[in-house]
Amino acid sequence: xxxxxxxxxxxxxxxxxxxxxxxxxxxxxxxxxxxxxxxxxxxxxxxxxxxxxxxxxxxxxxxxxxxxxxxxxxxxxxxxxxxxxxxxxxxxxxxxxxxxxxxxx
Numbered sequence: 001x002x003x004x005x006x007x008x009x010x011x012x013x014x015x016x017x018x019x020x021x022x023x024x025x026x027x028x029x030x031x032x033x034x035x036x037x038x039x040x041x042x043x044x045x046x047x048x049x050x051x052x053x054x055x056x057x058x059x060x061x062x063x064x065x066x067x068x069x070x071x072x073x074x075x076x077x078x079x080x081x082x083x084x085x086x087x088x089x090x091x092x093x094x095x096x097x098x099x100x101x102x103x104x105x
Contacts (some may be wrong), residue, residue, distance in 0.1 A: 001102055002062050003092035006052040015048050021078065026072040032068075036102065038059040039099040042073075049086070057102040 022041050036057040043050055045058050058060035065071070072105055094101075 001055060001057060001094045002059065003094060004053075004054045005090045005092060006054075006089045007049065007086070007090075008078070008083055009046075009049045009086040010081055010083065012048055012079065015043075018078060018081070020048065021074040022072075023066060028068050028070045029065065032065070039065065039067055057061065082105045 026039065026041070029037075038053075038055045040053045041050060042053070054062075054065070056065065
C-alpha cells in the first residue's frame with residue numbers, strides 16, 4: 001500500500017478556485033473503481049492550507065489516478081497560483097488500521 005500526505009498553502013484570493021478545481025478532480029475520481037484507492041482533501045483552520053491524503057493499493061493504481069486529466073490540470077493551476085514554498089509531500093508507511101484497507105489487516 002502507498003499512502004501520501006501533501007500539504008500546501010495557497011494565496012487567499014486563490015482558495016475558492018482551488019476548491020473548485022479539487023471538486024472537479026474528485027468528481028472524476030468518483031467515476032473510477034474505488035476499491036483500490038482513497039483520496040481525501042481537507043483544509044486547516046486558516047482556510048488556505050490544504051491537506052490531501054491519498055492511499056493506493058499499488059503503484060499501478062497510483063499512476064492511473066495521478067494521470068487523470070482533471071487532476072493534472074488541478075496541479076498545474078495550483079502551482080501557477082504562486083505557492084509560497086509550503087508545498088510538502090510525506091510518504092507514510094503502513095503500520096495498521098482499525099479496519100481492512102485494501103486487504104491489509
